[in-house]
Amino acid sequence: MVTLSNIVKRYRRGTQDVEVLHELNLEIPDGQMLALMGPSGSGKSTLLNLIGGLDRPTAGSITVGGERIDQFSSSQLTQWRARHVGFIFQFYNLMPTLTARQNIELPLLLTSLSKAQRSRHVEAAIELVGLSGLAEHKPTELSGGQQQRVAIARAIIADPTLLLCDEPTGDLDRNSAVEIMNLLQTLNREHGKTIIIVTHDPMAAQYATRQLHVDKGRLVESDARTVA
Numbered sequence: 001m002v003t004l005s006n007i008v009k010r011y012r013r014g015t016q017d018v019e020v021l022h023e024l025n026l027e028i029p030d031g032q033m034l035a036l037m038g039p040s041g042s043g044k045s046t047l048l049n050l051i052g053g054l055d056r057p058t059a060g061s062i063t064v065g066g067e068r069i070d071q072f073s074s075s076q077l078t079q080w081r082a083r084h085v086g087f088i089f090q091f092y093n094l095m096p097t098l099t100a101r102q103n104i105e106l107p108l109l110l111t112s113l114s115k116a117q118r119s120r121h122v123e124a125a126i127e128l129v130g131l132s133g134l135a136e137h138k139p140t141e142l143s144g145g146q147q148q149r150v151a152i153a154r155a156i157i158a159d160p161t162l163l164l165c166d167e168p169t170g171d172l173d174r175n176s177a178v179e180i181m182n183l184l185q186t187l188n189r190e191h192g193k194t195i196i197i198v199t200h201d202p203m204a205a206q207y208a209t210r211q212l213h214v215d216k217g218r219l220v221e222s223d224a225r226t227v228a
Helices: 044-051 074-084 100-110 115-128 144-156 174-189
Strands: 002-013 016-028 033-037 059-064 085-089 162-166 194-198 210-215 218-222
Touching: 002 044, 016 044, 016 218, 033 044, 033 174, 044 059, 044 162, 044 194, 074 085, 085 144, 100 115, 100 144, 115 144, 144 174, 162 174, 174 194
Parallel strands: 033 194, 033 210, 085 162, 162 194
Antiparallel strands: 002 016, 002 059, 210 218
16 A cells, blocks of 8 residues: 655755654555554654655655655645545644534535535545534534544545544543544444554554554554554
C-alpha cells in the first residue's frame, strides 16, 4: 500500500537547514493499522503529512497504491488526496454553522454524485459511526466524542484508500477516546481500511496492529499489543 524509500525532509529555519527525517524507509501493507509514536518534534506528524500528500520530501520516493505521489504536481496531489485520503485531526475541523449531516456531506459536493446518491452515502456513514438521531445537530450541540465521530464519518464518506489520524483522541476524555479507538479498529478490521495514527497516547497505540516510534527522524519498531 505505502512505500517510503530513503526519505529525507529538511526545513529552512533562518539561515539553517534543519533535517527532520533522516533517510527513512517504511512499508505499510494494505489493511494495516499503524501507530506512530514519539515526542514532540520527533518528525511523526511530518511523516504523516508526507504520506498524505500535504508535504513533499526533500529527497527519496513515496509510493502509495502503486503511484509515485512525490512526483505529482500540486493539482495532481489535490485530486489524489480527494480520491484516496481521509484526514482525522485532534480538533475535528468541523464547520460550526453546518449540521453533522452537512459536515459529513462536504467531500461529496466535489463529486458528480446526485443529491439522492449523496444522501444515501451520508446515511450509511452516519449509521456506521453511531450518530443516528444526532445528524441535524450542529457541532456546538455535540460532545467532543460525537464531534470526532462526525469528523470520522466525513473522512470515510468518499471511501478513501487511507485514513490518516493526527492525535484523534488528544482532545477527548478517556471514555470518549476508547469509543473512538474502537470505531477506528472496526473500520480497520471489518471494513479493511488502512489506518495510520499519530498519537502520544499509549492506550490509543495499543489498538494498532503495529507500533513504530519516531526518534529524532528515525523509526524504531515496537511490539504492538492489539486490544481485542
